[in-house]
Amino acid sequence: MSFANTGSQVQSVVPAPREQSGAAQRAAGLLGAVDRATEAFYSAVAELDTAAVRGPSLLPGWSRAHVITHVARNADALVNLLTWAKTGVEHQAYASRSDRDADIQEGSTRTLQLLRADLDSACLRFAAAAESTPASAWEAEVSQPSGGTILAHQVPWLRLRELLFHLVDLDVGVDFDSLPDEHVEDLLDGVVGQFAGKPDVPAVRVEVALPDGRQRVWELNTDGADNAAVVSGEASDVVGWLTGRHDGARLSGDRPKLPSWL
Secondary structure, eight states: OOOOOOOOTTOOOOOOGGGOOHHHHHHHHHHHHHHHHHHHHHHHHHTOOHHHHHSBOSSTTOBHHHHHHHHHHHHHHHHHHHHHHHHSSOOOSOSOHHHHHHHHHHHTTSOHHHHHHHHHHHHHHHHHHHHTOOGGGGGOEEEOTTSSEEEGGGHHHHHHHHHHHHHHHTOSSOOGGGSOGGGHHHHHHHHHHHHTTOTTOOOEEEEEEOTTSOEEEEEESOTTOTTOEEEEEEHHHHHHHHTTSSOOTTSBSOOOOOOOOO
């Protein structure tokens, strides 16, 4: 699966770097990665036939059609956040969790042709919203879908993370070790951050070999505990285990049972 930029119509257009604020520059760099991840997701979906799209994904209870629909609705949710940033008028990502779930369930029943058309339209809407976001708006505060306040320049990262994780979830031969190396450490930072504050997280010290050869340690709920479990391995395997996509069989150490990271 290639993450090369193929010149698709979903490419985002941003001002030249000299015209951008720091926030706008960060957004611009991430939007290029979003374009490449979108192309990779498109390519994976293009290989699916009607039977395959009804088959199970890596997410319990979800078919590949559910995943495709979710990725489309996520694009629209993030358009809402960019609209909020541009106008100053609150636009929550989703009207409610129940509405989000109902939209995904309804969309999952569509034909393959309609699934692809819906995905394409939603991705184009996100690209257009990002293109029309002025430099100053990337510094606006908005609320992310999982809760908490972020700055608008982080919205492209939310989109990139969604595309990368759910490309793996399609279960079409793309695993975490297929993803761009430059994003793996940020993915780990985000996943570990999601565990923070959860009362049922065991004490774990995770020792990770990053793609660039560096070693880094993340700690989950250790608080200086001497009896924390120690788990070590390659970054891609650690991401898969922490997010529940893998059983962690390729990792070293005793792996405690983890709650959902989201």
